[in-house]
Amino acid sequence: MTFVYFEKYDKTLSGRPPKLCSVTDTSCIKFHLNVQLPTAKMMAAEQAVHGVPPSLSAKVVGSFAYLTVKDRLPTILTKVIDTIHRNKNKFFEEFGEEGVQAEKKAISLLSKLRNELQTDKPVLVLSDGLEDADSWNQYLQRQQSLQGDQDSVSWFKSPWLYVECYMYRRVMEALWLNPPISDFDVFNEGKTQSFFESQQAVVALCTYLEGLRKNMAELSENQLCEQFNKLLQVSLWGNKCDLSISAGQENSQKGSPLDSLANLRPFILVDDSSLVWSTLVSAQRPGDSGKTTSARVDIVLDNAGFELVTDLVLADFLVSSGLAREVCFHGKSMPWFVSDVTAKDFQWTIRQTMAANHKFMSKSGVQWQTYMRDGVWSYHDHPFWTQPHEFCDMAADAPELYATLQGADLVLFKGDLNYRKLTGDRDWDHTVGFDVALRGFGPAPLCSLRTLKANVQVGLQPGQGEKLSSQEPDWMTSGKYAVVQFYSPHSEQ
Numbered sequence: 053m054t055f056v057y058f059e060k061y062d063k064t065l066s067g068r069p070p071k072l073c074s075v076t077d078t079s080c081i082k083f084h085l086n087v088q089l090p091t092a093k094m095m096a097a098e099q100a101v102h103g104v105p106p107s108l109s110a111k112v113v114g115s116f117a118y119l120t121v122k123d124r125l126p127t128i129l130t131k132v133i134d135t136i137h138r139n140k141n142k143f144f145e146e147f148g149e150e151g152v153q154a155e156k157k158a159i160s161l162l163s164k165l166r167n168e169l170q171t172d173k174p175v176l177v178l179s180d181g182l183e184d185a186d187s188w189n190q191y192l193q194r195q196q197s198l199q200g201d202q203d204s205v206s207w208f209k210s211p212w213l214y215v216e217c218y219m220y221r222r223v224m225e226a227l228w229l230n231p232p233i234s235d236f237d238v239f240n241e242g243k244t245q246s247f248f249e250s251q252q253a254v255v256a257l258c259t260y261l262e263g264l265r266k267n268m269a270e271l272s273e274n275q276l277c278e279q280f281n282k283l284l285q286v287s288l289w290g291n292k293c294d295l296s297i298s299a300g301q302e303n304s305q306k307g308s309p310l311d312s313l314a315n316l317r318p319f320i321l322v323d324d325s326s327l328v329w330s331t332l333v334s335a336q337r338p339g340d341s342g343k344t345t346s347a348r349v350d351i352v353l354d355n356a357g358f359e360l361v362t363d364l365v366l367a368d369f370l371v372s373s374g375l376a377r378e379v380c381f382h383g384k385s386m387p388w389f390v391s392d393v394t395a396k397d398f399q400w401t402i403r404q405t406m407a408a409n410h411k412f413m414s415k416s417g418v419q420w421q422t423y424m425r426d427g428v429w430s431y432h433d434h435p436f437w438t439q440p441h442e443f444c445d446m447a448a449d450a451p452e453l454y455a456t457l458q459g460a461d462l463v464l465f466k467g468d469l470n471y472r473k474l475t476g477d478r479d480w481d482h483t484v485g486f487d488v489a490l491r492g493f494g495p496a497p498l499c500s501l502r503t504l505k506a507n508v509q510v511g512l513q514p515g516q517g518e519k520l521s522s523q524e525p526d527w528m529t530s531g532k533y534a535v536v537q538f539y540s541p542h543s544e545q
């Protein structure tokens with residue numbers, strides 16, 4: 053099991069994570085603040101108390117969590133501050149002096165936040181009166197009782213998943229407390245840029261989709277399955293293009309994504325796509341009027357820009373092939389992890405696709421708008437997706453969302469953050485089963501489509517993780533590897 057990695061001292065704030073070296077090479081440890089190295093004994097104690105491995109945390113000096121909290125999160129906050137400042141004139145034009153005052157106050161709150169983070173201050177209660185504030189405050193209490201009263205819940209001492217989500221919620225607070233700029237999306241520029249920079253790839257995908265739509269009726273079941281696998285993999289690798297991992301730096305798709313699939317195949321560490329396919333096929337049932345009914349597929353979205361287009365293309369294929377009768381998209385209700393999809397991004401992407409100066413791209417956009425209008429597609433943004441909970445908490449803490457997902461025949465979870473929440477962002481042994489790591493979460497058959505960008509990975513073959521660790525110490529965080537990992541609650545009955 054990999055517990056601790058140490059960072060070679062590196063002052064650069066390059067987007068990609070710095071090189072990691074193994075636990076045995078302690079010469080390069082850089083101590084930060086008063087962070088204590090947890091011993092194997094401490095970790096074992098936590099596991100004994102909670103019955104599960106400990107949460108990944110910045111308290112493990114040199115770990116990816118530590119590097120993220122120490123370097124990447126402050127960089128993201130600095131960019132947020134810079135973006136707000138650069139938009140000062142726009143705020144003045146729109147709202148006059150009030151807009152400029154709001155800009156100043158928001159920046160001052162964000163600088164304070166960055167300082168709290170960098171000096172490992174206690175996590176503060178939220179008092180902005182937003183709908184979800186109570187739930188965040190209850191979660192803070194929960195963390196405090198899990199941690200014991202000795203230390204306050206703080207940026208470097210508490211679970212990484214929690215503090216990282218909390219940072220984005222505090223960015224929301226800084227804007228929300230400052231009308232008239234409350235609904236300014238600080239990450240919007242990066243998301244739209246990622247879309248425009250991927251135009252060539254988007255055109256290639258829409259053109260391919262058009263060809264498929266035309267010939268769909270002639271495809272044999274095998275050919276349909278082959279096309280499904282292709283578009284599933286395009287959506288999988290679309291997850292490489294997120295902006296949070298690169299601290300907001302440009303990260304788009306240039307050439308045709310379909311051409312790279314064969315070369316990328318060896319980097320899929322777990323491929324359960326045949327189980328995803330059989331789930332879709334077995335959801336086809338004879339309906340009342342003699343017509344076959346097919347699956348409802350839910351897609352828990354991750355990033356806007358190119359990744360979202362790959363998801364829409366997959367969803368279009370599912371519906372136009374008849375494999376799905378309905379697709380429900382789940383997105384975020386506030387700007388989140390730099391590049392995640394909000395309702396505005398979702399609508400904007402469809403509108404931009406419609407307005408494109410390319411026949412098949414605009415045709416796809418019109419088709420997607422029609423699916424939305426007719427209710428074949430729908431978009432939902434439950435507040436639970438922007439809370440810090442592990443998904444095993446969903447049934448108790450967001451029962452109505454759990455019930456909604458139970459109505460699906462298949463739920464696709466896109467991206468790394470969703471994987472972290474599915475597995476609780478814990479230091480699992482790599483050979484632990486995905487079903488075990490889900491800890492009871494299973495509203496419906498589900499599949500994670502994720503490129504690896506955080507050091508949690510379960511469901512590998514014995515020795516597979518060790519081999520990768522010895523060859524490429526950053527295999528879990530480089531975005532080079534991916535998984536298509538499936539679980540069905542029905543197969544346990």
Ligand SMILES: O=P(O)(O)OC[C@@]1(O)O[C@H](CO)[C@@H](O)[C@@H]1O
Nearest residue numbers: 294296297467468469470505506
């Ligand atoms: O969910 P996504 O978009 O695939 O990735 C989000 C992400 O970049 O944010 C975190 C780093 O700050 C990592 O867990 C993860 O790699």
Ligand SMILES: [Mn+2]
Nearest residue numbers: 354355389392
């Ligand atoms: Mn994301």
